[in-house]
Amino acid sequence: MQLQPTASHFIDGAYVEDTEGAPIDIIYPATGQVIGRVHAATPAIVDRALASAEAAQRDWARRTGRERGRILTRAAAIIRERNHELSVLETHDTGKPLQETLAVDATSAADALEYFGGLAASLTGEHIALGEDWVYTVREPLGVCVGIGAWNYPTQIAAWKGAPALACGNAMVFKPSETTPICALKLAEILVEAGLPKGVYNVVQGMGEVGAALVGDPRVAKVSLTGSVPTGRKVYAAAAAQMKHVTMELGGKSPLIIFDDADLDNAVGGAINGNFYSSGQVCSNGTRVFVQKGIKEAFLARLAERLGDAVIGDPLDEATSFGPMVSAAQMNIVLGYVDKGKAEGARLICGGQRLARDGFYVAPTVFADVSDDMTIAREEIFGPVMSVLDFEDEAEAVARANATEFGLSAGVFTRDLSRAHRVIGQMQAGSCFINSYNDAPVEAPFGGVKASGVGRENSKEAIQHYSQVKSVYVRMGDVEAPF
Numbered sequence: 001m002q003l004q005p006t007a008s009h010f011i012d013g014a015y016v017e018d019t020e021g022a023p024i025d026i027i028y029p030a031t032g033q034v035i036g037r038v039h040a041a042t043p044a045i046v047d048r049a050l051a052s053a054e055a056a057q058r059d060w061a062r063r064t065g066r067e068r069g070r071i072l073t074r075a076a077a078i079i080r081e082r083n084h085e086l087s088v089l090e091t092h093d094t095g096k097p098l099q100e101t102l103a104v105d106a107t108s109a110a111d112a113l114e115y116f117g118g119l120a121a122s123l124t125g126e127h128i129a130l131g132e133d134w135v136y137t138v139r140e141p142l143g144v145c146v147g148i149g150a151w152n153y154p155t156q157i158a159a160w161k162g163a164p165a166l167a168c169g170n171a172m173v174f175k176p177s178e179t180t181p182i183c184a185l186k187l188a189e190i191l192v193e194a195g196l197p198k199g200v201y202n203v204v205q206g207m208g209e210v211g212a213a214l215v216g217d218p219r220v221a222k223v224s225l226t227g228s229v230p231t232g233r234k235v236y237a238a239a240a241a242q243m244k245h246v247t248m249e250l251g252g253k254s255p256l257i258i259f260d261d262a263d264l265d266n267a268v269g270g271a272i273n274g275n276f277y278s279s280g281q282v283c284s285n286g287t288r289v290f291v292q293k294g295i296k297e298a299f300l301a302r303l304a305e306r307l308g309d310a311v312i313g314d315p316l317d318e319a320t321s322f323g324p325m326v327s328a329a330q331m332n333i334v335l336g337y338v339d340k341g342k343a344e345g346a347r348l349i350c351g352g353q354r355l356a357r358d359g360f361y362v363a364p365t366v367f368a369d370v371s372d373d374m375t376i377a378r379e380e381i382f383g384p385v386m387s388v389l390d391f392e393d394e395a396e397a398v399a400r401a402n403a404t405e406f407g408l409s410a411g412v413f414t415r416d417l418s419r420a421h422r423v424i425g426q427m428q429a430g431s432c433f434i435n436s437y438n439d440a441p442v443e444a445p446f447g448g449v450k451a452s453g454v455g456r457e458n459s460k461e462a463i464q465h466y467s468q469v470k471s472v473y474v475r476m477g478d479v480e481a482p483f
């Protein structure tokens with residue numbers, strides 16, 4: 001297994017190195033050891049990637065949708081064949097257990113390439129009859145799109161942005177998070193192996209300043225960011241200054257409401273999936289778990305029992321179900337929040353500390369008796385920290401669930417069908433769940449409202465965000481003019 005990438009960047013169909021750029025160490029989160037190194041893109045590298053994308057996009061857009069789709073579908077097949085190898089890479093990039101990466105990372109990238117590859121041939125306009133005259137519309141690509149990724153799902157994010165962009169006839173320059181630089185390079189390599197023309201999908205490394213250079217370049221028509229709300233505000237503002245299209249997939253502090261008629265084990269399972277998968281580093285996590293008073297103690301007891309079954313250990317061991325945080329920095333942020341939870345009077349049910357082993361492990365942590373004004377109930381932690389809040393009735397739960405600047409996700413567990421739909425109908429959130437949590441199939445739109453984002457990824461919705469409509473009026477008779 002080669003963990004050191006062939007080179008830092010992938011431009012114009014090939015790996016490119018430029019050691020002039022600042023070095024970025026690749027650290028394996030399970031041990032804290034440096035396993036490789038890349039270099040941030042210099043302005044010359046950024047320029048080269050954008051020039052290559054701009055040149056390649058014109059020819060790519062001229063191909064039929066079927067031709068474009070065939071290449072994406074072929075890439076999906078290659079990814080599925082190499083799922084194990086790619087999952088091992090993803091585990092080294094992020095620290096997430098192989099048990100997870102085998103199931104949801106490369107496979108999710110393959111899903112996106114298959115789905116948008118399949119849609120590419122059916123992107124059509126419409127014909128609008130106007131008596132003798134008529135209008136037809138054409139769905140056109142935007143041009144060069146920039147994708148900027150977070151570190152929690154490096155393969156998935158690179159593909160969720162790349163697949164719809166390429167299906168619509170755009171080219172892309174993707175900048176992975178500096179914390180997880182490896183996986184997007186592999187995606188670029190596989191796309192070229194599948195027949196993608198050089199320059200259509202490029203990867204450049206770097207910190208925020210490389211992202212900012214890409215966003216500010218006039219050759220770029222659209223920016224899709226997955227990241228935090230503060231970064232989203234900066235990137236959205238910079239894109240707006242040049243009237244660019246944007247998709248913003250940002251953070252959240254999502255509510256999961258559990259009524260006392262819920263199936264207890266399913267509700268506990270949903271809360272576990274919505275707080276501890278990927279060690280809690282999931283944007284849509286339901287970290288404010290509102291539990292109706294009638295089942296609160298039963299819920300906490302069952303939760304503590306099931307958390308005891310978590311297998312914490314070497315992420316490369318397929319039995320491991322809970323791994324480290326992505327970095328020392330993220331671990332320290334999370335531990336800071338744990339301290340605030342304790343200091344502000346939340347009741348610690350389990351966890352609450354760093355684990356005594358190498359790597360950046362934080363124990364799965366549950367706080368009960370959390371109130372709405374506590375820091376751990378208001379701010380995104382992005383780690384394995386669940387806050388359990390009590391509530392009496394439906395109206396109260398709905399009002400408190402919505403009392404946040406975020407609006408990415410929301411979930412409800414209840415056996416009452418009417419209540420489930422009534423509550424979800426009132427949630428100010430983009431991606432919602434009934435008697436489930438955190439499912440993200442490519443067929444379903446994904447994205448947030450309020451500060452959690454703009455636009456949608458996945459599903460047919462994503463097509464709207466990677467293309468634009470041209471309308472053409474066709475006059476069949478003479479032109480009438482006033483003079």
Ligand code: NAD
Binds near residue numbers: 231232282380
């Ligand atoms: P981050 O905001 O620190 O960084 C995200 C990316 O933006 C990185 O690649 C970074 O280099 C880049 N960046 C930083 N400053 C920039 C600038 N001024 N211009 C352009 N690019 C810039 O986020 P992170 O710490 O990598 O990821 C965690 C955050 O991402 C969390 O808030 C999480 O909720 C969010 N997230 C959201 C989703 C979603 O789909 N909604 C998915 C995963 C993560």
